[in-house]
Amino acid sequence: MQKQKLALAKQLNLRPRQVEVWFQNRRARTKLKQTEVDCEYLKRCCETLTEENRRLQKELQELRALKTSQPFYMQLPATTLTMCPSCERVATTTTSSSGTTTTTTTTNPSTTTSTTSSKPLSLPAKPRLFPLSHGQVQPHHAAS
Numbered sequence: 001m002q003k004q005k006l007a008l009a010k011q012l013n014l015r016p017r018q019v020e021v022w023f024q025n026r027r028a029r030t031k032l033k034q035t036e037v038d039c040e041y042l043k044r045c046c047e048t049l050t051e052e053n054r055r056l057q058k059e060l061q062e063l064r065a066l067k068t069s070q071p072f073y074m075q076l077p078a079t080t081l082t083m084c085p086s087c088e089r090v091a092t093t094t095t096s097s098s099g100t101t102t103t104t105t106t107t108n109p110s111t112t113t114s115t116t117s118s119k120p121l122s123l124p125a126k127p128r129l130f131p132l133s134h135g136q137v138q139p140h141h142a143a144s
Contacts, residue, residue, distance in 0.1 A: 009016040 005019050009019045
């Protein structure tokens with residue numbers, strides 16, 4: 001490293017200490033930029049989690065209101081779920097209190113979502129800054 005610093009200083013007509021300070025400053029700037037990127041990432045994560053928390057609190061309030069108003073099983077009509085193993089279709093048979101029967105078929109039940117699903121919260125990928133020397137090409141742009 002010492003030889004590189006001396007060679008660079010000679011090539012640029014600078015003192016070795018000036019070259020050393022320039023690289024220290026560059027490392028400090030890169031670290032500061034990365035800290036700013038990390039801060040923005042954490043802000044977005046916090047906003048996402050805050051929104052998720054609000055949604056869950058609201059859902060909890062609604063569920064508590066349902067629980068106190070009348071038993072859950074009395075609110076729903078009798079329902080039977082049947083899955084066809086060969087075509088992965090779900091047939092829902094609902095019998096209302098008047099005695100009428102309704103059948104609904106849903107394809108690929110794994111794609112349906114529920115408001116009470118407990119799927120994990122997806123956060124954006126954490127961005128990273130990498131210092132580049134003049135003329136250097138970023139790896140993911142080299143293939144373009």
